[in-house]
Every structure is written in structure tokens, then in C-alpha cells.
Amino acid sequence: MPQAPIAAFEATVIKIEDLSPVFRRITFGGPGLDDFGVSGHPRDLRFKLIIPSAGKTEPEFDLLRFLDEQDPESGLSWYQAWLQIDPAIRGAMRTYTVREWREDVRELVVDMVLHFDGQGHSGPAAAWAQSAQLGHRLHIIGPSRHAEGPTAGIEFAPGDADNILLAGDETAVPAIASILESIKDSGAQGKAFLEVPTAEDVLDLDAPVGFEIEWLPRGDADHGELLEPAVRDAVRVEDTALAEKKVLAELIASGGTSVVKSRGVSDTGTASIWPVELEDINIDEAILWDVPTALTQAAQGSSSNTQKDSRPFYAWIAGEAGPVKRLRRYLVQEVGVDRHQIAFMGYWRQGKAEG
Missing domain, CATH: 2.40.30.10 (Translation factors)
Known part of the structure; x- marks a missing residue:
């Protein structure tokens, strides 16, 4: 049985x-x-x-x-x-x-x-x-170790991505630490941002060679006050290709298909990437849990850096639901990263107990 x-x-x-x-x-x-x-x-x-x-x-x-x-x-x-x-x-x-x-x-x-x-x-x-x-x-x-099939409860699924962004508050630090160890020998590169209450909460983590870890001691700041700008800056630096996609999508909408085709981009392929409308999630009444199970071909094609020598991009973001929700809107709707490339998880909500 x-x-x-x-x-x-x-x-x-x-x-x-x-x-x-x-x-x-x-x-x-x-x-x-x-x-x-x-x-x-x-x-x-x-x-x-x-x-x-x-x-x-x-x-x-x-x-x-x-x-x-x-x-x-x-x-x-x-x-x-x-x-x-x-x-x-x-x-x-x-x-x-x-x-x-x-x-x-x-x-x-x-x-x-x-x-x-x-x-x-x-x-x-x-x-x-x-x-x-x-x-x-x-x-x-x-x-159970005797169960068949995939293990429930695992969301980190980067596929063959080797450009990875990890971000979270103290509740996500144990998961990020475990993830870093799981990819230590994969050759993956990227950044991890960890917001914690104080400088005394900075831990020594084992990570892949070349993977940048930045600790963000919060002090008297609000949850996410340091984490959000760090993620925005990290993705904005890599965002040259997505900015071009936005321009191409606008050209398609205005009928400028000749310019688009001259750049070797299909009308339908680009138009389906940008813009993205996200459903609103009331984080005071529902859990924010927007996660892919694996990278898809669409995600591979909509990396935050799709230049010729770039690598596929994947992000994992967890913690207090307020900052996670705002970063979800920024990365997906404003930057244009494909939702299949990012796991967004509102681990907890200030003022609310689990269940």
C-alpha cells in the first residue's frame, strides 16, 4: 500500500x-x-x-x-x-x-x-x-521518506537557471541558508539579501563561490524597509533587456511591426510578455503564495538579462507579506520578469497569527 x-x-x-x-x-x-x-x-x-x-x-x-x-x-x-x-x-x-x-x-x-x-x-x-x-x-x-513522487512543501525550483536572486527577512533566513547549500556545487551565481533585526543576527553561511550575500540589519526600520530597495537596485542593474522588451511591446501596440521584425522578435512573443496585470491579493485576508513549480520556456526567454552571453534568471522571495507583495508588483508588473521565474511567498503577516 x-x-x-x-x-x-x-x-x-x-x-x-x-x-x-x-x-x-x-x-x-x-x-x-x-x-x-x-x-x-x-x-x-x-x-x-x-x-x-x-x-x-x-x-x-x-x-x-x-x-x-x-x-x-x-x-x-x-x-x-x-x-x-x-x-x-x-x-x-x-x-x-x-x-x-x-x-x-x-x-x-x-x-x-x-x-x-x-x-x-x-x-x-x-x-x-x-x-x-x-x-x-x-x-x-x-x-515520509517512503512516499512516491515529488516532495510536497518545496518551492525552490530554478530549473537550469544559474543567475539566482534570494531575498527575505529573518523568517526566510533558514530556508535561504539551506538553498545556498543545495546549489553550492552547481556553478550558480547571484545575490542573497537577508534582512534581520540587528547586526548580532548575521550568520556565517555556506554559499557558492562568487555568490554575493548581503545582510541588512534592520534596527528601528520597518520590515522590508531595507530589503525592498536592495532588491530593486539589484534587478534594475540587470534590466537592460527587459527595458527593450517594453519598448518593443509599445511599438507593437502602436503598429510599428516593421521595427520589431527588423530586430528579430515575433509580434506575439513580445506582446504576450509586456505589460503584465497582476491580480490584487488582500494580504490581511489571504496568503500571498505565487510560486512556479519549474522554469518554462517562456520564463527562459524573459530573463531579466537576455543578452547573448547572459544566463537564465530565477528569484526566490519570502518573508513578511507586505514587502513581498510590493516586490511582486515591482518585479512582475514594472520590470516585466516572467512570473514563472520567481517564487513569492508571504510567510507571515504583521499582527496576524498563522491559521
């Missing part, structure tokens, strides 16, 4: 490291992770942590049994059924990314962000991470 691609696992805290004021590394192990795993590098793999009720050091709710008992014919998803259980019993669900999966020893490394407001209050995940001790246990929902 085929194994479900997503399953529940019990994980035990086996190591705790404070990397910086905002990053605490929790390493999970134990026999409960024997069937957890992915085929190949996890890249930006997402999974769920089920945080036990406040003050509890292990789950009170038998999630594994609960998932086994779900009836797919009921018309109710397991998540909807889970939400109907008293939160004081079931705990809270939060999404994280894998920092490292150690296949040989069955260990899962998670870098958790310690978010606290001015009064020292935090969400359930940060509170749990702050008080976690060796031997504490919780449940994880993630991929």
Missing part, C-alpha cells in the same frame, strides 16, 4: 544552540523520525510543528492516531477536523522550514526565530523554543 506523502512524526529535542539573539537552533531526533525524510536535498522544505499547550513538555493529543482515523469520504479535511478540537488539548500548528536534514542519523535541524513584542510577549512557537529543553517532545507533520 503506497505511503501517504505527508504524515505525522514524534520528535525529541536532542540539542539546543543559540546562534544569535533572534535565532535558536533546535535539533530533533529520536525513533519517531525514522520514517521522516526527503529524496535529495530539502532546499526550502516546509513542514508543520505542532506546539504542545503552554507549559507542556510533550504532546497531550495523539496526532498520529488522529490522522490514521480520518475518513477521506467524510468531506472534511484532516486540518478542518483538527481545528474542531480544543486548542488546549491539540496545541498550536506553525509552519517552519528545514534548516538541515541529516539522513544518515535521522536528525532534523530547525532554526527558530524568537519573535517578541515590546512587552516580551510572543506566539506559541517562539515561547516553546525559548523554554525548550533536552528531552522535550512534540509532533511534526511532514514528508
Whole structure:
């Protein structure tokens, strides 16, 4: 019988490291992770942590049994059924990314962000991470290594692109760090912009030779205040070809097809690239998640730098939904980068809890 691609696992805290004021590394192990795993590098793999009720050091709710008992014919998803259980019993669900999966020893490394407001209050995940001790246990929902087919929860799919842009705030740093390690020997070049609360939160990352990493300590600035101009400047520098495409599209619209054909560009090919209208996403009511599964031929042809000696372009942008939404509009609608070349992910929204 085929194994479900997503399953529940019990994980035990086996190591705790404070990397910086905002990053605490929790390493999970134990026999409960024997069937957890992915085929190949996890890249930006997402999974769920089920945080036990406040003050509890292990789950009170038998999630594994609960998932086994779900009836797919009921018309109710397991998540909807889970939400109907008293939160004081079931705990809270939060999404994280894998920092490292150690296949040989069955260990899962998670870098958790310690978010606290001015009064020292935090969400359930940060509170749990702050008080976690060796031997504490919780449940994880993630991929089974016995499942067939692609692993759910991985969005970083650059195809054969080797000109890559990565950008995010502190919640995206673990995923970006994992992505950089996954492409270390690929020959890819590019830039990574990481906005973090303070200079003390700058980490030593392993990246491909020639890949530029720029840390942006935010200080008292708002989320995205440093990240947005950094991304705009990076793409604007590379934007000579897309600017020409815009001119060509305008010539087509005005009937100047002879000029367009003299440059060897098809009428329909260029006209379909520019301009691009994006649907508006209310990030206070919906999750911003605009991601391609792989580069397409159209994306290859609409790189942010399509000169003869250029390489295909791919970008991965995640973090607080406000800056991600604005960068999505800039890159796709103003610059004209094909949507198949960029993964936009609003990991979280200020003032709103997950779920």
C-alpha cells in the first residue's frame, strides 16, 4: 500500500544552540523520525510543528492516531477536523522550514526565530523554543521518506537557471541558508539579501563561490524597509533587456511591426510578455503564495538579462507579506520578469497569527 506523502512524526529535542539573539537552533531526533525524510536535498522544505499547550513538555493529543482515523469520504479535511478540537488539548500548528536534514542519523535541524513584542510577549512557537529543553517532545507533520513522487512543501525550483536572486527577512533566513547549500556545487551565481533585526543576527553561511550575500540589519526600520530597495537596485542593474522588451511591446501596440521584425522578435512573443496585470491579493485576508513549480520556456526567454552571453534568471522571495507583495508588483508588473521565474511567498503577516 503506497505511503501517504505527508504524515505525522514524534520528535525529541536532542540539542539546543543559540546562534544569535533572534535565532535558536533546535535539533530533533529520536525513533519517531525514522520514517521522516526527503529524496535529495530539502532546499526550502516546509513542514508543520505542532506546539504542545503552554507549559507542556510533550504532546497531550495523539496526532498520529488522529490522522490514521480520518475518513477521506467524510468531506472534511484532516486540518478542518483538527481545528474542531480544543486548542488546549491539540496545541498550536506553525509552519517552519528545514534548516538541515541529516539522513544518515535521522536528525532534523530547525532554526527558530524568537519573535517578541515590546512587552516580551510572543506566539506559541517562539515561547516553546525559548523554554525548550533536552528531552522535550512534540509532533511534526511532514514528508515520509517512503512516499512516491515529488516532495510536497518545496518551492525552490530554478530549473537550469544559474543567475539566482534570494531575498527575505529573518523568517526566510533558514530556508535561504539551506538553498545556498543545495546549489553550492552547481556553478550558480547571484545575490542573497537577508534582512534581520540587528547586526548580532548575521550568520556565517555556506554559499557558492562568487555568490554575493548581503545582510541588512534592520534596527528601528520597518520590515522590508531595507530589503525592498536592495532588491530593486539589484534587478534594475540587470534590466537592460527587459527595458527593450517594453519598448518593443509599445511599438507593437502602436503598429510599428516593421521595427520589431527588423530586430528579430515575433509580434506575439513580445506582446504576450509586456505589460503584465497582476491580480490584487488582500494580504490581511489571504496568503500571498505565487510560486512556479519549474522554469518554462517562456520564463527562459524573459530573463531579466537576455543578452547573448547572459544566463537564465530565477528569484526566490519570502518573508513578511507586505514587502513581498510590493516586490511582486515591482518585479512582475514594472520590470516585466516572467512570473514563472520567481517564487513569492508571504510567510507571515504583521499582527496576524498563522491559521
